[in-house]
Amino acid sequence: MDWNVIVVSLPLLWKGLLTSLNLTAVSIAFSFPLGCLVAMGRLSHRPWLSNTCASFVHVFRSNPLILILFWFYFLMPMIIGSAINDLTSLIVTFVIFFSAYFAEIVRSGIQSVGTRQMQAGLSSGLTHVQTMRHIIMPQAIRAMLPALTTQCIIVFQGTTVAYIIGYNELLHSASMIAERTVRPIELYLTVAVIYFVVCYSGSLLARRFEKRTYS
Amino acid sequence: MTTPIVQIQNVSLTFDQFVALDKVSLDVHVGQCTVICGPSGSGKSTLLRCINGLERFQSGDVLVDGTSLRQCRDLPKLRLNIGMVFQHFELYPHMTVLDNITLAPIKAKKLPKAEAQALAWHYLERVGIADQAGKFPGHLSGGQQQRAAIARALALQPKVMLFDEPTSALDPEMISEVLYVMRDLAKDDGMTMLVVTHEMGFARKVADDMIFMDSGRIIEHSSVEEFFDMPKAVRTKEFLNKILTKF
Numbered sequence: 451m452d453w454n455v456i457v458v459s460l461p462l463l464w465k466g467l468l469t470s471l472n473l474t475a476v477s478i479a480f481s482f483p484l485g486c487l488v489a490m491g492r493l494s495h496r497p498w499l500s501n502t503c504a505s506f507v508h509v510f511r512s513n514p515l516i517l518i519l520f521w522f523y524f525l526m527p528m529i530i531g532s533a534i535n536d537l538t539s540l541i542v543t544f545v546i547f548f549s550a551y552f553a554e555i556v557r558s559g560i561q562s563v564g565t566r567q568m569q570a571g572l573s574s575g576l577t578h579v580q581t582m583r584h585i586i587m588p589q590a591i592r593a594m595l596p597a598l599t600t601q602c603i604i605v606f607q608g609t610t611v612a613y614i615i616g617y618n619e620l621l622h623s624a625s626m627i628a629e630r631t632v633r634p635i636e637l638y639l640t641v642a643v644i645y646f647v648v649c650y651s652g653s654l655l656a657r658r659f660e661k662r663t664y665s
Numbered sequence: 666m667t668t669p670i671v672q673i674q675n676v677s678l679t680f681d682q683f684v685a686l687d688k689v690s691l692d693v694h695v696g697q698c699t700v701i702c703g704p705s706g707s708g709k710s711t712l713l714r715c716i717n718g719l720e721r722f723q724s725g726d727v728l729v730d731g732t733s734l735r736q737c738r739d740l741p742k743l744r745l746n747i748g749m750v751f752q753h754f755e756l757y758p759h760m761t762v763l764d765n766i767t768l769a770p771i772k773a774k775k776l777p778k779a780e781a782q783a784l785a786w787h788y789l790e791r792v793g794i795a796d797q798a799g800k801f802p803g804h805l806s807g808g809q810q811q812r813a814a815i816a817r818a819l820a821l822q823p824k825v826m827l828f829d830e831p832t833s834a835l836d837p838e839m840i841s842e843v844l845y846v847m848r849d850l851a852k853d854d855g856m857t858m859l860v861v862t863h864e865m866g867f868a869r870k871v872a873d874d875m876i877f878m879d880s881g882r883i884i885e886h887s888s889v890e891e892f893f894d895m896p897k898a899v900r901t902k903e904f905l906n907k908i909l910t911k912f
Contacts, residue, residue, distance in 0.1 A: 570756075572740075573747070573749040574748075574773065575821060576772055577773075585757050585768075588759050664802075
């Protein structure tokens, strides 16, 4: 074992980690709001809207992330006839794919609050929007927090898919260094530790959210 | 007699194949306490929920204080005149009792916060739980929760109060504290009330009118004395025999 190689490559690994975290942040920043919209659509009373949103969720949850990236990276350019840059196809893939998962979390969160609370709000003269805003959503978000945190960890891990199109996130940076230095064990061990630290602190956070009650 | 504050006119409601309400008509006058009883699934709760537009009926109409629900374009405004109390309280668990009560007055009635809080304190005193104002609903007993829910409905200063099995989910020793609050509301304040309940002791003492429903229809509508002493319908007799049976 030669751990010196890690010390030398720390700046590159650090850059890779930041890229991964950036990808994660941007993906969540867009896929969570999109997921909320899809969830609202699924809960709508208009059949065309709820069916469309349900199909969206089912299609993207029933396909592997890597295949969706293939679509947006290799096939889409063939269809539209011009290249799409790496970052754009990655972000589009992540946003669409993960919004389907966020949609399910938000939907079940809203449904967990129950229709009786909605009726209590409405019967007191609040409008539908006011009831959503002041009564349903605060409870729904509280109920969703553990699942949302876990999903964010999954998004972070999902960014490794960028490896296959050669985008320099953490895993790809590490593999480049490993090839160049012929020190795969040291590098992949280090990367494993980094992923573990980030993800495990995320799940500790999720567990803290689970314990909180109203008081 | 003056115009009834609630007029239910030939209301019918079906869920898929199931007939929940079958041409129900009922007038409720100001200051009257009407108790509705009947077996489960007979349409009692559905009838209450038609009055504040939580349930949409297919035919007939309901007029509340002269406003037709069928033609009403602003249901939230109409609902400010109607307080509702639920079987499972439906307090908002993420807010303190005080905030539960002031939410609708502030957001729906646009009252200034201080005024809404003064109202809330008044009604909390009224139902006897002013000392619980700062607590979250989960820390209150069932009876206290239901009294808080009554205070919340009263804070809208409604013209009519609807009670949907308000004591059915309570432990036996907490039923009376809620019934006392309701009795005082009817007797002292002369509040117009529609109460779905099987508490026949309460009905006998407090109700002006009794209604017995079965299969979505009003089978019997009479004064308290008549209802308990000489019910007209056979079905009412059977029902009363069953629920008044003591071992």
